[in-house]
Amino acid sequence: MRVLIVEDEPNISAYVKRGLQEQGYAVDAARTGREALDWLAVAPYDLIVLDILLPEINGLEVCKELRQRGISIPVLMLTARDSIDDRVIGLDTGADDYLTKPFALKELLARLRALSRRIDGPAKTTKLQVGDLALDTLTRRVTRAGQPIDLAAKEYAVLECLMREAGRVMTRTMIAEHVWSYEVYNQSNVVDVYIRNLRRKIDDAHDVKLIHTIRGMGYRIEAGGGDETA
Ligand code: CA
Numbered sequence: 001m002r003v004l005i006v007e008d009e010p011n012i013s014a015y016v017k018r019g020l021q022e023q024g025y026a027v028d029a030a031r032t033g034r035e036a037l038d039w040l041a042v043a044p045y046d047l048i049v050l051d052i053l054l055p056e057i058n059g060l061e062v063c064k065e066l067r068q069r070g071i072s073i074p075v076l077m078l079t080a081r082d083s084i085d086d087r088v089i090g091l092d093t094g095a096d097d098y099l100t101k102p103f104a105l106k107e108l109l110a111r112l113r114a115l116s117r118r119i120d121g122p123a124k125t126t127k128l129q130v131g132d133l134a135l136d137t138l139t140r141r142v143t144r145a146g147q148p149i150d151l152a153a154k155e156y157a158v159l160e161c162l163m164r165e166a167g168r169v170m171t172r173t174m175i176a177e178h179v180w181s182y183e184v185y186n187q188s189n190v191v192d193v194y195i196r197n198l199r200r201k202i203d204d205a206h207d208v209k210l211i212h213t214i215r216g217m218g219y220r221i222e223a224g225g226g227d228e229t230a
Contacts, residue, residue: 002026002044002178006036007051016049019105024153026180033057037065044177047112051078060093067094074115128163131223133202133210135163149201154179158194162221171218195219
């Protein structure tokens, strides 16, 4: 999950960024409305946390512009005032939800989870299964043959990305885009490092290997028929 935070107050921005990163989100931070629109033109985001009070272009205008461009990414608006007007205007401009400052990180995370669920729709399951490997996106619990597997946040994010597209080859770029922000995106072997860790935790103790390397292309998770191809 890639999140763009748009907030000009460095303390709040850093606080939210750190909190989301700890949960395994890939996070970029923009400080102005203009910067946000620039980011949105070039990078695929899953969610936007958008402050209303911003220099240059305010959050309401950013949201409006976004919707006019036909971008339907869910937007969670932040407002400093507990003002009904701001909320109504925010929702009118196409925001999906709002949060009044100050807020607890826990509350923000809950809203983002709800938003991503709502956008994914009921068809997108929260329980992913590949062979005897199971992942629950609500509890973030991973088990193989019923045994719990302890994963770091980014390991979990890479695994979820693979399991959502089980049977399909995912290139390193596809995985990186879903899991990392631009800061680490260009370190080309970072995906390989995480795949190695995942293999150790998920496959090493089992005869049937689930994570397959597709040479020259990327990785695929699959319960059977996973021969390496040149
Ligand atoms: Ca602000």
